[in-house]
Amino acid sequence: MRTQHEIxxxxxxxxxxxxxxxxxxxxxxxxxxxxxxxxxxxxxxYHFFPGGKRELAIEAIRHGDREFAELLRDVLGGTRxxxxxxxxxxxxxxxxxxxxxxxxxxxxxxxxxxxxxxxPDIQRAAETAFANWRRVVEDKLRExxxxxxxxxxxxxxxxxxxxxxxxxxxxxxxxxxxVLAGKHLARLVGSYR
Amino acid sequence: MRTQHEIxxxxxxxxxxxxxxxxxxxxxxxxxxxxxxxxxxxxxxYHFFPGGKRELAIEAIRHGDREFAELLRDVLGGTRxxxxxxxxxxxxxxxxxxxxxxxxxxxxxxxxxxxxxxxPDIQRAAETAFANWRRVVEDKLRExxxxxxxxxxxxxxxxxxxxxxxxxxxxxxxxxxxVLAGKHLARLVGSYR
DNA sequence: GTCTATAGTTTGATAGAC
DNA sequence: GTCTATCAAACTATAGAC
Numbered sequence: 462m463r464t465q466h467e468i469x470x471x472x473x474x475x476x477x478x479x480x481x482x483x484x485x486x487x488x489x490x491x492x493x494x495x496x497x498x499x500x501x502x503x504x505x506x507y508h509f510f511p512g513g514k515r516e517l518a519i520e521a522i523r524h525g526d527r528e529f530a531e532l533l534r535d536v537l538g539g540t541r542x543x544x545x546x547x548x549x550x551x552x553x554x555x556x557x558x559x560x561x562x563x564x565x566x567x568x569x570x571x572x573x574x575x576x577x578x579x580x581p582d583i584q585r586a587a588e589t590a591f592a593n594w595r596r597v598v599e600d601k602l603r604e605x606x607x608x609x610x611x612x613x614x615x616x617x618x619x620x621x622x623x624x625x626x627x628x629x630x631x632x633x634x635x636x637x638x639x640v641l642a643g644k645h646l647a648r649l650v651g652s653y654r
Numbered sequence: 655m656r657t658q659h660e661i662x663x664x665x666x667x668x669x670x671x672x673x674x675x676x677x678x679x680x681x682x683x684x685x686x687x688x689x690x691x692x693x694x695x696x697x698x699x700y701h702f703f704p705g706g707k708r709e710l711a712i713e714a715i716r717h718g719d720r721e722f723a724e725l726l727r728d729v730l731g732g733t734r735x736x737x738x739x740x741x742x743x744x745x746x747x748x749x750x751x752x753x754x755x756x757x758x759x760x761x762x763x764x765x766x767x768x769x770x771x772x773x774p775d776i777q778r779a780a781e782t783a784f785a786n787w788r789r790v791v792e793d794k795l796r797e798x799x800x801x802x803x804x805x806x807x808x809x810x811x812x813x814x815x816x817x818x819x820x821x822x823x824x825x826x827x828x829x830x831x832x833v834l835a836g837k838h839l840a841r842l843v844g845s846y847r
Numbered sequence: 848g849t850c851t852a853t854a855g856t857t858t859g860a861t862a863g864a865c
Numbered sequence: 866g867t868c869t870a871t872c873a874a875a876c877t878a879t880a881g882a883c
Binding site for chain 1: 677678679680681682755756757759763764766767768770771772777780781784785807808810811813814815816817818819821822824825826830831834835837838841842845
């Protein structure tokens with residue numbers, strides 16, 4: 462019995478787009494490069510995504526959104542103490558960065574920043590992703606006994622600090638920013654109990 | 655007596671590059687657009703920057719580096735308590751974002767992320783900028799009586815959290831991420847005294 | 848759904864007159 | 866130092882056969 466699904470053309474295109482835009486951003490990623498990496502033809506790309514590059518970017522951000530939300534839930538669910546859980550999360554991001562030779566950072570940030578003032582649809586998709594991730598952290602903090610308003614506020618800073626530290630880690634090719642972010646976030650969260 | 659300098663062609667080109675790459679990133683910023691905004695010809699651009707787009711990006715990042723380091727020193731120097739000073743700093747970033755209609759975020763981040771794996775020279779310039787800003791914060795923390803090692807570690811997280819929060823604020827067109835980052839960073843710094 | 852061919856722009860970069 | 870003209874390559878997007 463086959464349990465492993467064949468990956469359809471559409472899905473391959475989305476994944477290729479997500480990976481390339483994660484690494485080089487929106488402007489520098491070409492549709493031909495996407496179709497090549499996805500092992501699809503340019504005709505297929507436009508068949509599935511008639512909106513062209515813009516539509517592809519939105520779909521790629523949604524893909525990254527789901528992917529990271531899942532990782533976040535898994536990692537946070539694996540450790541009881543919320544501060545410790547966030548530290549593990551930072552370490553996990555550092556590991557992913559190092560293992561990709563510092564190529565694969567946040568799958569949303571680069572494209573989001575490039576299109577901030579120019580492509581409202583892409584910007585909204587990125588905004589949604591950040592909000593989703595924040596909610597995952599917020600739930601974890603509430604489950605751990607923090608008051609609702611404190612959990613909601615902390616979730617902002619947890620996600621944003623991890624984002625900033627991941628960016629810094631990628632640029633400096635060093636795990637240090639993420640390790641320190643985990644340590645300091647754990648201390649901050651712990652200070653509210 | 656004239657104290658206001660004429661702005662030379664070279665400087666106009668660097669400023670235009672910095673502004674455009676801050677807003678749209680490296681890939682989407684064209685040399686013709688730069689020369690137009692700088693009121694210089696394409697010939698002048700290549701006269702001053704024979705290395706072309708790559709050289710321009712490096713120079714633009716260095717420009718943003720100096721500019722933000724100066725702002726950071728000014729703002730941090732204006733408030734005695736380090737936690738409070740960082741909160742003022744976050745508020746200042748939020749003000750800049752709002753006043754530019756959320757267009758002008760960090761002048762380094764976007765270009766840095768786009769070129770992280772592709773353009774080592776640009777990456778190094780960005781790394782240097784972050785290190786410079788970190789040192790400004792570190793000095794402030796040490797002057798405020800924090801131990802050397804604690805100040806050095808905290809400076810990482812202060813800069814990275816501000817970076818992440820500024821990015822998030824830009825994408826969500828809201829001051830909230832920066833306001834919360836200031837509040838939480840002040841609490842974190844205060845917890846070490 | 849997949850494929851090739853190509854239209855129509857725009858890009859980074861260069862040459863050479865002034 | 867400034868300017869115009871231009872090249873070769875790459876880009877997004879479309880058309881139409883299969």
